[in-house]
Amino acid sequence: MAARLSFLVVLALLAVLTAKADFDDQFEVIGDRDHIGYKDDGNGGQEFSLELDQESGSGFKSKNKYLFGEFSVRMKLVDGNSAGTVTSFYLTSGESSTHDEIDIEFMGNSSGQPYVMNTNVWASGDGKKEHQFYLWFDPSADFHTYKITWNPKNIIFEVDNVAVRTFKNYDDLPFPTSRPMEVHATLWDGSYWATQHGNVKIHWRHEPFVVSYRAYHANGCVHSKNSSRCPDGSDAWMHRELGDEELDTVAWTERNCLSYNYCADGWRFPKGFPGECGRK
Ligand SMILES: *[C@@H]1O[C@H](CO)[C@@H](O)[C@H](O)[C@H]1NC(C)=O
Numbered sequence: 271m272a273a274r275l276s277f278l279v280v281l282a283l284l285a286v287l288t289a290k291a292d293f294d295d296q297f298e299v300i301g302d303r304d305h306i307g308y309k310d311d312g313n314g315g316q317e318f319s320l321e322l323d324q325e326s327g328s329g330f331k332s333k334n335k336y337l338f339g340e341f342s343v344r345m346k347l348v349d350g351n352s353a354g355t356v357t358s359f360y361l362t363s364g365e366s367s368t369h370d371e372i373d374i375e376f377m378g379n380s381s382g383q384p385y386v387m388n389t390n391v392w393a394s395g396d397g398k399k400e401h402q403f404y405l406w407f408d409p410s411a412d413f414h415t416y417k418i419t420w421n422p423k424n425i426i427f428e429v430d431n432v433a434v435r436t437f438k439n440y441d442d443l444p445f446p447t448s449r450p451m452e453v454h455a456t457l458w459d460g461s462y463w464a465t466q467h468g469n470v471k472i473h474w475r476h477e478p479f480v481v482s483y484r485a486y487h488a489n490g491c492v493h494s495k496n497s498s499r500c501p502d503g504s505d506a507w508m509h510r511e512l513g514d515e516e517l518d519t520v521a522w523t524e525r526n527c528l529s530y531n532y533c534a535d536g537w538r539f540p541k542g543f544p545g546e547c548g549r550k
């Protein structure tokens with residue numbers, strides 16, 4: 271009995287070590303390593319969790335840099351009172367003032383109030399292109415799949431394989447096409463802006479806040495030493511644009527779920543909307 275028990279303990283420990291080794295192969299830690307958890311997801315895959323407390327937030331970023339690709343992850347967000355927390359899954363080329371970025375961010379809320387999913391695109395340091403959504407489910411109750419497809423024609427945001435937004439490349443307008451990007455996932459305190467315009471702050475008595483990530487997939491052209499290598503089968507996403515049916519789901523989410531659209535915020539753009547707002 272004792273032998274069997276210790277055998278199980280060893281197995282459990284091995285699973286954690288495997289998950290951690292797998293994590294270290296792919297990612298670098300952002301923030302405090304003690305705030306990251308590793309385990310078996312029960313389906314032969316790995317689960318990584320991020321913790322946020324008064325000491326620190328946490329995150330991870332891909333060791334690879336990509337120039338175009340398809341990136342997805344399953345996430346279960348902070349439950350209960352998540353006000354002030356921001357959970358992210360995004361691509362970024364770095365910190366410079368001319369950086370590119372493609373964002374999915376979840377802004378927490380008081381118990382029972384809806385999360386907001388923010389999507390944004392930055393090209394050459396030009397951002398301010400947010401579409402924000404209420405989801406049609408509670409993203410803290412279970413794992414759901416969030417996906418970014420980035421190719422030279424457009425950027426597609428999907429939730430559980432439902433396209434919710436497409437951001438097109440109009441050749442004369444800003445679009446990320448040349449700066450390789452890393453994939454980042456983070457959990458942090460965004461109290462100053464995240465929830466109800468910063469009016470509701472994080473409640474530390476609910477710490478630690480935890481978000482879990484499963485089934486991370488980065489299927490992109492890996493960039494190093496000025497050249498890019500695309501994996502077999504990359505044609506499937508490299509030329510992908512939305513068909514009529516998918517454009518219908520985008521229109522459906524715009525009608526039913528959109529909580530903010532930069533192209534409708536005249537107050538923010540007194541000198542006229544960004545160029546893409548008026549285009550088909
Ligand atoms: C939080 O809940 C309030 C009230 O329902 C809502 O107006 C707001 O959009 C929600 N989300 C955030 C991130 O503030």
Ligand SMILES: *[C@@H]1O[C@H](CO)[C@@H](O)[C@H](O)[C@H]1NC(C)=O
Binds near residue numbers: 495496
């Ligand atoms: C990469 O390209 C840049 C600009 O084209 C050049 O300045 C740099 O020397 C190149 N680096 C390598 C390692 O080839």
